[in-house]
Amino acid sequence: MSEESKKGFSRRSFVKGMGITGGILGASSWVHATPLRYFKPTGIENPLAFYPHRDWESVYRNILAHDSSFVFLCAPNDTHNCLLKAYVKNGVVQRIGPSYGYGKATDLYGNQASHRWDPRICQKGLALVRRFYGDRRVKAPMIRRGFKEWVDAGYPRDAQTGKPDAKYFQRGKDKWLRLGWEDAYKYAAKSMHNIAETYSGKKGEEYLKKQDYDPAMIHALEGAGVQTLKFRGGMAFLGATRIFGLYRFANMLALMDSKIRGVGADKAIGGRGWDSYSWHTDLPPGHPMVTGQQTNDFDLFAVERAKLLIVWGMNWITTKMPDSHWMTEARLKGTKTVAVTVEYSATASKADDVLVIRPGTDPAFALGLCQHIMTKNLYDKDFVENKTDFPFLVRLDTLQPLRPDEIIPGFKEPELNSLHFMKVGEKPPAGKEQKDQFVPESMREDFKSFVIFDRKTKKYIAVSRDDYGDFAKKLKASPELKHQGNIKLVDGTSVKVRTIYSLTQEYLNQNMTPKQVSQITGCPTSGIISLAEQIAKNKEKTIFACGMGPNQFFNADLKDRAIFMVAALTRNIGFPGGNIGSYAGNYRTALIGGEPVYAAEDPFNLQMEKGGKPNVKKYTHYESLHYFNYGDRPLRAGDKMFTGAGHMPVPTKAMWLNNSNSVIGNIKWHYDVVNNTLPKLEFIAYSDWWWTGSCEYADLVFACDSWAEFKQPDMCGSCSNPFIQIFPSTPMERVFDTRADIEIIAGVSKALSKVTGDTRMMDMWKFVQDGNTHEYLQRIIDASATLKGYKIGDLEEKAKQGIPALMNNRTYPRISSYEQARSEKPWHTKSGRLEFYRPEVEFIESGENMVIYREPVDSTPHEPNVIVSKKHEALRAKQPADYGFDKKDVSSETRQVRNVVMTTEEMMKSQHPLRLKNYAHIYHTPKYRHGAHSTPVDTDITSIWFGPFGDVYRHDKRMPSVVEGYVDINPLDAKELGVEDGDYVYIDGDPEDRPFRGFKKGTEEYKVARLMLRARYYPGTPRGVTRTWHNMYGATFGSIKGQETRADGLAKSPETNYQSMYRSGSHQSATRAWLRPTQMTETLVHKTMFGQGIEKGFAADIHCPTGAPREAYVKITKAENGGMNGQGTWRPAALGYRPTYENKAMKEYLKGSFMKRKG
């Protein structure tokens, strides 16, 4: 700094100097003696060579200088996970940046990742400082006053029904009180014990009957009240010990059941576990129906090995933040990119071709591609004949596969090499040692051989499960794909048989020609044909990257089955550049296959020695959360129970969740759950570090450490990248009175030990209490095929330097179906092949034995959920009369099982029942880059970028927050409704059951629940299709009270600080719970979660309901003007900067007139 400036120069003296010199500015002799001398121009010819007075830069350097730094792991459920560096000054985290350690990651063999993984961070991570210190942190354990009074009063209950008085359960409206940690543990432990005891045995059963639970649910309880306690570690793959800890806890509760019911370890049952991946509608439910696998996928960076990338229902650029570059870089390297989408999305803007289809018509679109590929003989004969079930024959009398013993006298099933049948009592090898597929002996019948027709010899030939892939060639047969005919059975009868290919092709030719599919989807015929031909030209080189969008429709499994069919026809499954992947949520726990040694350690036989081998025994039954979402009911319609016995939920009386806001705060049909289901529950606990909408309705909230405050390490991975990542312990002091999730679980367990007198519950968490969670992590590592050989201490030390490790997978990138594509292993299906025909009774009754098309269950202007088909001899769906209800009954409940069949033309002419009542818009709710899940969504400096309504000053005091939810609507639709850009509108779903069953206008509950939000003109969405981003925090009783009573008018609860981003309602006001019969079967054969086992029926996160949260058909009504405080038009529109309002300058700008190109 110059000598002059060092003398100091205040703003005041500057102004004063200006006053003195005002009249004599022209006198140059004064210039150097007054403040204006600083205005003397300085001539710099080359600032890189010389630049005077750079000392001012030190001000900024000082601001950004740090005293120290540390690394933590940012891992919300957005499938990425990033080790980030926190920069600390004066003991405070000042800013966050990338660690730049990903390129240094290695596996055990020394293979090293590319530096192209760096830098790895997104805008949500950058803003986390605002969250670590944020005013919504849960700062200490809190208990709801009414609940505390109930506990303190000794859990009084109605003598007849067992129900507590509702006065204790004014959730969402009650006061909150701080608890000490030991008291918090005690309240939780006592309550769980009381509830389990109350609902155990005959007395418990009587209570539940009087509370009107479905008899099938009470039966499933088996008299064990402990099962009414439900647990969920949200997306547990994100925390191998702390989040999976709740499932370990549930398993441990078998000890409590043993005490309460007086049963031994052989009959004891644990608490119930809820699903995660399927609950979030992240599971692509058709993947196990075709491959047996939970999900077929690949590390996202495989994309640059493809020549054709189809980004299908996936907004890659938006939702894969640190991994979005793999897509754009693939394109730079020559990969052609096609977006199949329902709007002109951010990803569409990066694509070479964009195909816009009507939401929820994805199965039809895929079947249209198949039809063209089959008709033009563009399919890969070798792959289709040897790796799919297409050549297999089906009996038309039973719709079952033709079996060799039915036509070949004395035929004996061969002993299979591809499958080991486990005898009763035989135990499979430990997970990491499982090389062969195995299945219980009791399932032998599921693996009988099939029959093909050899076109050369004109003979029928038996094909066993061993004859998959290249092994099929030893049969020296040429399967006739289109064979159909009559065949004489060994019993002398004659039946008609047809190949699966023939049945499928007939369906496609009748109903799914490109022209018909164009009618259904809105995509031009030329687009369908063009894409089909491009895929067929790129065998082994077409990647289908599918996203969450189409998963969230009721017909999601048909979408998966149809897309797999496209890929199978064109040899694009299991190859480095040709494969199918699904990217929604972070789910692939199977990558840490040793998890059961922790989550299912036998509490009756604990391993207390460091380095000892744990004993595994599962006492916990799992169930899908969708039944809770459905009102704590199974699906009964007409006179039939559609929920399979293995899927059957039990009554929910208590729940404890961590790392989760999706089960109350952001639940589908949120207001129905709040008003109709939560009142049935007696204890709700949440562990969280941010006061969410779920905390608003809880009874007890445990205050957790943020990721930056971890004192115990943890471990996670991802379905989209190859890293095993450690949450390192950090030097950051806890900002508030918080504990680690796992310490909280250990604390409650210790309190339960005192309640029950069983010290094994405390021992269950010995290594947590010893401050050595590493022991549990090492046990998991040692038992995981992808991790064995690693030492947790080494991994954590590397993580502290910002360096992850690579999982020791066979390929880099990881590629699902790689072994199957190479004919090294069969798929985990009955046939060992990819299966496109489902002969199980549930599929036949639903008309889905073949891959067919159904309309969406609500998001359609046409009659919902109808099967689109002309008469077909293999389509024999049960009709409403078969189930005892009227065909005209299209209510939401019966609609789910209403298998009405229409031709394409009939369906297109049909109408959604609400169309006559001014309902005219599909309303869908996808996820967005600023809030993939609700973890970061209301960090103010993140949320203001959500759209054009962000305003940190809240000039318009109607705004609930510094940002607010909005609906994207086509401008032409809006104008028809008299809605201007930026206006407030109401969105109403089906009044039969939304926003909640039994709502009454004029009540407080309805006021909270009815969705009101801004309308945004968005030409990128087709007419009739509207959208609201799924993430934002919805209105609660507290947020409404805040708007009405706070001086600043914020929709912020005066009791809890909960901040809504809607004035009323939420995007979940228009959604509801849906249960789909083909996702509740007892018969579907699939791979187990861990290892190489095969099982059938229910499996959490593999085969169970997935819901349909993107299905809503709504009415939009103007509520208020968008102009400031309700006056006139919203300012950006009034100024002429918005679509359809363009002023002259804007029009010129859009025309490109502000730039001129020379020449």
Added chain:
Amino acid sequence: MNTMTRRDFFLGTFSKAETKTECIVGRISDFPIGKSKSLTALQVEIESLPEGLRARSLENERCFYSIKMNQIGELIVNRRELWPENQAFSILTNEQTSLEDRS
């Protein structure tokens, strides 16, 4: 919503000389529920109640001071700003809250 501005946040990261009336007294975890802690140098006793925290003067037990929380989770007692006896600092809202009837 966090009401802290970016500027406030950065300024908050520099240690500031405490005024005589405003004193940082610790963090929430320093005040376990159900206990009182005397800070004799400040002549203040912090009571940790289920509804929140209350700062009572050691010189006059009917005199209660205001409490607020700064941007980094530290609690600040202002001895020039008096609160009624039935008010406490809510750790949920970081604002004043009414105490239950404690008579």
